[in-house]
Amino acid sequence: MPISASLKTLFAAAGLALLTATPAVAETSGDDAPVLRGTGDLGVVIERATGSVALVDTTEKSVLEHVDGFGDLSHASVKFSRDARHAFVFGRDGGLTRLDLLTGEIDGRIIQSGNSIGGAISQDGRYVAVGNYEPGGVKVFDAETLELVADVPADYETDEGETAQAKVVGVVDAPGNRFVFSLFEANQIWVLDMSGDEPEVTKYRDIGSQPYDALITANGRYYIAGLFGEDGMALLDLWHPEKGVQRILPDYGRGEERLPVYKMPHLEGWAMAGDQAFFPAVGRHEVLVADTDDWSLTDRIEVQGQPIFVMSRPDERQVWVTFAHPDNDAVQVIDSRTHEVIETLSPGDSVLHKEFTPRGEHIWISARDSDTVTVYDTRTFEKLATLEAESPSGVFFTYRAHRIGL
Template sequence: MTKLMCRIVMMIAVAALVGCQALQSQQPLPLRGTGDLGLIIERATGSVLVVDHTERDVLGRVEGLGDLSHASVVYSRDARYGYVFGRDGGLTKVDLLTMTIANRVIQSGNSIGGAISQDGRYVAVSNYEPGGVNIFDSETLETVLEIPASYVNAQGEQDQSKTVGLVDAPGNHFVFSLFEAGEIWTVDMMATPPEITRFDAGKEPYDSLITPDGRYYIAGLFGEDGLSMMDLWHPEQGAKTILPGYGKGEQRLPVYKMPHLEGWAIADGQAFVPAVGRHEVLVADMKDWNMVQRIPVQGQPVFVMSSPDNRQIWVSFAHPKNNVVQVIDSQSREIIRTLEPGQSVLHMEFTPRGEEVWVSSRDSNRITVYNTRTLEEVTTLPAQKPSGIFFTNRAHALGL
């Protein structure tokens, strides 16, 4: 090759490199952390908003996530990726920094939520149709394990149960409930192969929670008054019923929306739990799990959530009284404020240290931000039929 040809080739290479750099500089990625970011579900449009709760700002929208009419989110350990569980069985991995879909799979016909393992390696999805739990590699979304929720029904036939209340637990476990089967299953992902253990529970567990220390798994029961609780430190003891017969002798109201136990409240050694089909928040002493009080509220509670400092309990409600939020003082156990964030309140999320709470109002197409000290509105943000709000601090909490 002549010197002239070498010079021409070099000039072309340099020009190409400069051109690539110029193209990249037009759309630079911001250099920032993800600790104050989050995702908000826009349930009617199959999209999520990427938000910044420090600046109280919407950074962008990611579309193409399918049916999000009932959706939830968990986060990778580095809080860069959000895993969105859609109602259509879709599992979507969203990159918060590039605001794009990193990966997406359709893993069932109808799913109801999921969890990420303690070590961050596995993402598990809970399914209504065909039932069971599917577990995926969090990096690639390749299938690791399929767990059919098989049981013998009342007719003595083999059947499949809906699975609900899926959470992560210490020791790299997953725990979930079977609605029709009335069982609680644990999955040990440290074992080779993963080890599944079954326990009898109460009638029709519909949702569940795990205490912040990961010790107690508690499933709400739709088929009877009470909750089914397992001590995960002593799983050999099985599940026992707590708060049995809390509505005995009373007429049960029509249930317009099932309560969610995920955001349940623990404050000053007390557990605040929504009562199914009643206008009450139940208070249980966590020493013996006996009920100590019923707090009358204005409707059927859906979310009963404590602020990070445990001083306040925020309660949202089912239709038709779902346009308000009531705030309970955890010490006096009295309602201290009734707020009106908008039409059809669906979800609440506290900022990590609890100075503010974000509230979604589906039919008002907005998010309302409140100061938790003054209980006054700080700002509102536009959103398209918003529902779930999920901040990235969930990446570092059990059961969220």
């Protein structure tokens, strides 16, 4: 039956009301009409000194609002809900805080442990998993209500035969509503399956000494943990879990002529470019390159310091590298084809993090001690904008909502 003109008007008005009821940070246009905004070009910047985040617009290259109330953000990470409406902030104080990106308001916060290191959101968006340092283990919460769904202690047996809890690191989401994570003291990798009526845990033991961080490849197949206690890495093929955990890249790690390690590199930002993987060398002034077919080491690229984040531009033509102290005032760019350093930039003092816009035309780089976030054109390396932020660290954009492992 045809819809009458009056009903069409009513439906249109109702739809507009839904869109404007919670405008992004209550912004208005020149005629005082609410500004309509999607979440696709939004993001957050962690302001570690003040326990706040800056809500940013990546298209306008602007800060929309500074939001307080996130607790201890001296080490923090962010994941986004399936609809990219909410940012879940994991804080050092064990806080799990949900931020509504459209209203600019916190709409949920719990203290779920003594010290947390990060987390992940399940494939279907229903669950938020948090990895904990104190007391250890993983807790899983309902993404809508923040109610506890599962509590998985990271129990293991010490050399003395006692039961202890390990620090949990490298929590990632995997296809099939699974979470994968590593146990630092226990030298194990666990897979937590949340697809059934009850959580199921599969444990892989003796995977290598002291896994300190991990990543999952963009297709969700390989989970790779870095090992601090020995050279090499541990790889779990989630397509063929019956193979168990394999050791790869025996030349990776602290090395024979290692330098003092001022800051451990982060593996989540590994650069994948075609059949190559670029990753930071612990205790070396090198970016290492591996063949992703057999995970053999193929090249070592000399850089100016100890790399922390090694990230590829979305088109995989460039690899951008940040460094540990005392070389953390610069960013270097590597050509992924020639393996040559083609640019060195100076965004500010104590560069901590960087994030590409979804298609890679721009990159945002935080400089903690300069209280700035600088936006560059990734083709020309031109500085496009400098934004003020309070001791900024992590930069996270909402496109991550639709990427495995991010």
